[in-house]
Amino acid sequence: MNKGVAWAYAAPGFAVAFAALPLYLLTPQLYAGSLGLPLAAVGLVLMATRLVDAITDPLIGRLIDRTSGARFRRWMVPALVLLAASFVALVLPPAHWVADKNTEALLFWMGGTALLVSLSNSAAILAHQSWAIAQASDPAEQRTWIAARETIGLAGLILAAGLAAQQMTLAMATVLVVATAVSLWAVRRVPCGDLKPLPQEVARPAALPLAALFHQAYVRLLGALGVNALANAIPATLFLFFVADKLGLSAEWSAALLVVYFVSAALSIGFWSRLIARLGPRRTWQIAMTLSILAFSGAVFLGPGQAAAFGLICVFTGVALGAELTCPSLLIGQLIAARGHQGQAEGQYFGYWSLLNKLALALAAGLSLPLLQAFGYVPGSPSEPPLALQLTYAAIPCGLKLLALMILPETPATASAPPQPTPLPNKGVPL
Numbered sequence: 001m002n003k004g005v006a007w008a009y010a011a012p013g014f015a016v017a018f019a020a021l022p023l024y025l026l027t028p029q030l031y032a033g034s035l036g037l038p039l040a041a042v043g044l045v046l047m048a049t050r051l052v053d054a055i056t057d058p059l060i061g062r063l064i065d066r067t068s069g070a071r072f073r074r075w076m077v078p079a080l081v082l083l084a085a086s087f088v089a090l091v092l093p094p095a096h097w098v099a100d101k102n103t104e105a106l107l108f109w110m111g112g113t114a115l116l117v118s119l120s121n122s123a124a125i126l127a128h129q130s131w132a133i134a135q136a137s138d139p140a141e142q143r144t145w146i147a148a149r150e151t152i153g154l155a156g157l158i159l160a161a162g163l164a165a166q167q168m169t170l171a172m173a174t175v176l177v178v179a180t181a182v183s184l185w186a187v188r189r190v191p192c193g194d195l196k197p198l199p200q201e202v203a204r205p206a207a208l209p210l211a212a213l214f215h216q217a218y219v220r221l222l223g224a225l226g227v228n229a230l231a232n233a234i235p236a237t238l239f240l241f242f243v244a245d246k247l248g249l250s251a252e253w254s255a256a257l258l259v260v261y262f263v264s265a266a267l268s269i270g271f272w273s274r275l276i277a278r279l280g281p282r283r284t285w286q287i288a289m290t291l292s293i294l295a296f297s298g299a300v301f302l303g304p305g306q307a308a309a310f311g312l313i314c315v316f317t318g319v320a321l322g323a324e325l326t327c328p329s330l331l332i333g334q335l336i337a338a339r340g341h342q343g344q345a346e347g348q349y350f351g352y353w354s355l356l357n358k359l360a361l362a363l364a365a366g367l368s369l370p371l372l373q374a375f376g377y378v379p380g381s382p383s384e385p386p387l388a389l390q391l392t393y394a395a396i397p398c399g400l401k402l403l404a405l406m407i408l409p410e411t412p413a414t415a416s417a418p419p420q421p422t423p424l425p426n427k428g429v430p431l
Helices: 003-010 012-034 039-066 071-091 095-100 103-135 139-165 169-189 216-246 251-279 281-301 307-339 346-374 387-407
Strands: none
Touching: 003 139, 003 169, 012 039, 012 071, 012 103, 012 139, 012 169, 012 216, 012 346, 039 071, 039 103, 039 346, 071 103, 071 169, 095 103, 103 139, 103 307, 103 346, 139 169, 139 251, 139 307, 216 251, 216 281, 216 307, 216 346, 216 387, 251 281, 251 307, 281 307, 281 387, 307 346, 346 387
8 A cells, every 4th residue: 555545544634633622622721721611510511511512423434334435535525524513513502602602502512512522533534544454455554554644633633733722713714624524535535445334133132242343352452542542631721721721831832832742742753653653552652651751740749830841841742642542443453353353343342432531631621620710710700719729630540541551451452352363253354
């Protein structure tokens, strides 16, 4: 497979990542900070929408697996169109409701549009992730496709971070519409073999062989991925509040720090890809999470004006992010290959992983924001924010990452794998 095809496959990663970051980074600040909605109400509504979105991911995964023909392209194209339309609505709420300060209407609008963004983003991500595992012929090719996807995705994150930190909502909407158009053109070049769907009796939820899917190694891996996702979701939700109210820095500083973080991740992907080839994704991910814990723990001790110190933390945690973006997909890919499910059940494997990521985002918003309000934190208040802000922002995530390290299972390619692969009944695609 030439690299041009890999980059064409990766192109939608820009739009998907560009839309995903503001959903949990910009939305709380936009609706609670700029529009003046109650912080706890915003957190609870976001938690509710993310919970609804989360429980649909395994269903979307099953539906993808049941689709015949160019299944991944058939899902990605409409998902990307809906993503662009709903994102524009989310970041540009009706002006008359904003002018009238209609709290109830704005909360309803935020919840509805955020749910549409999440659902369409989920469908696009699941199809995109599954495409690389099902279509790439060997682990080296999978690494190439995934590295290209995450590099393009980081470019979207970098631009989204800069614009979101300054709340340039109109510019964000314009960029996403253009990126979606480019993505729709690019995916036409990517091969998407005539993959046969799972039989109805297997794909139907009531008869799904969950024992074949939820074997020990997968359950343990999901546990580690879920805990780590929560560790990442909490600081993502609180980043703008921490930078503005604890460090006392401007929106321009927030944008610059986010760019430093994501640029560091993008520059590190090549290094991590080479390390994965030598050590494997499990060992590489352990090294990256250890680096992240050591670096991010320093944020607990920061005070007003310490931009340089926080910038250094952003560099090291950004470097660690480069591995965290690539290793989980490869670990799941190893599990899929070990169980003989390649080309048949990628949507379900990635669907349950996506569910955990959404639950993590829901918990991050629904627990951390009301908790901070209970401790007396008011965004933008001239008074010193409570200690709970920096503990919730940095100390709790570090503890969660340490827990994820402790429960990470052995290499999925061998752990709990049966002596003979036990594929699902449909074997329409050769392994």
